[in-house]
Amino acid sequence: MRLAVLHATHYDYGSSLSYAVQRLYLTPQSFGAQEVVSWSVEAPGMKNALTYLDGFGNRVHLVTYQNLSGPVTITASGIVDCIDRHGVVQGLACPAPDSVFLRQTLATAPSSAIRAMADKLGPGDALDRLHRLMSDVHGKVAYEIGATHAHTTAAEAFADGRGVCQDHAHIFLGAARHLGIPARYVTGYLVTGQGASSTAAHAWAEALVPGLGWVGFDPANGKSPTDQYVRVAAGIDAAGITPIRGSRRGGDSERMTVEVRVEFAQQ
Numbered sequence: 001m002r003l004a005v006l007h008a009t010h011y012d013y014g015s016s017l018s019y020a021v022q023r024l025y026l027t028p029q030s031f032g033a034q035e036v037v038s039w040s041v042e043a044p045g046m047k048n049a050l051t052y053l054d055g056f057g058n059r060v061h062l063v064t065y066q067n068l069s070g071p072v073t074i075t076a077s078g079i080v081d082c083i084d085r086h087g088v089v090q091g092l093a094c095p096a097p098d099s100v101f102l103r104q105t106l107a108t109a110p111s112s113a114i115r116a117m118a119d120k121l122g123p124g125d126a127l128d129r130l131h132r133l134m135s136d137v138h139g140k141v142a143y144e145i146g147a148t149h150a151h152t153t154a155a156e157a158f159a160d161g162r163g164v165c166q167d168h169a170h171i172f173l174g175a176a177r178h179l180g181i182p183a184r185y186v187t188g189y190l191v192t193g194q195g196a197s198s199t200a201a202h203a204w205a206e207a208l209v210p211g212l213g214w215v216g217f218d219p220a221n222g223k224s225p226t227d228q229y230v231r232v233a234a235g236i237d238a239a240g241i242t243p244i245r246g247s248r249r250g251g252d253s254e255r256m257t258v259e260v261r262v263e264f265a266q267q
Helices: 098-102 112-119 126-140 154-160 165-178
Strands: 002-012 017-027 034-042 050-053 059-068 072-082 183-190 202-209 213-217 229-235 244-250 255-264
Touching: 002 183, 017 034, 017 072, 017 229, 072 229, 112 126, 112 154, 112 165, 126 165, 126 202, 126 213, 154 165, 165 183, 165 202, 183 255, 202 229
Parallel strands: none
Antiparallel strands: 002 072, 002 255, 017 059, 017 244, 034 072, 050 059, 183 202, 183 229, 202 213
8 A cells, every 4th residue: 555644843933942952753664564765864964864763673864943023844754565464573683581561650550450451361372362452441431522631641631531542542551561461652644534634643552462462453453464554753741752853942833733744655
């Protein structure tokens, strides 16, 4: 499946920016389930950006700019050919040891209720247990935009029974790590229909399965990633791989708007 992606983030400020530095996790990489045909990132300071692979193997751009009096727009766009591998991730290097992805954070730390849900899975085949865990999270937490915010924890979203893809992924991570299964947070895009757009990218989880390697699980939709997903970056939790993260001097009263558009493209 060939997918066309446009991810535009627009910032308006009440005063001029004197200086800004931003880290961009906006560039997907090719691996067994996807081939990046073309991709570009446009941002102030991009011409002199520092680009590198971080400790998790993600492609990062570090941009700096100064003395801007107008709005700022950062755009990532491109074409990606995707193959349905039933969520199996092959051909992506991650320098970090697998044990790193057993570490809980404030966002993923499981409550007693999440631990109980995980424990009820019992022993058995790891892949089967993870699929059942994904199904349980999907069934227990309704997808509701606006029910949570960027700093909502897995425990809070699970107790409320409502959340968005970030919350579903954090709950899954907390439960999987409680079971001793390395699991990581993934950002990317999901096509929802021709011409469809949204105000956010998508997020899901990957867990390490003996004999298969890393496998994706999307609790928000109750399925493993297919050829309608574009994978961008992975880390410990959402805060570690926010698509755009940085700091600034000046530029008070920041207002941010985001548009994400993922469409089927002709081959």
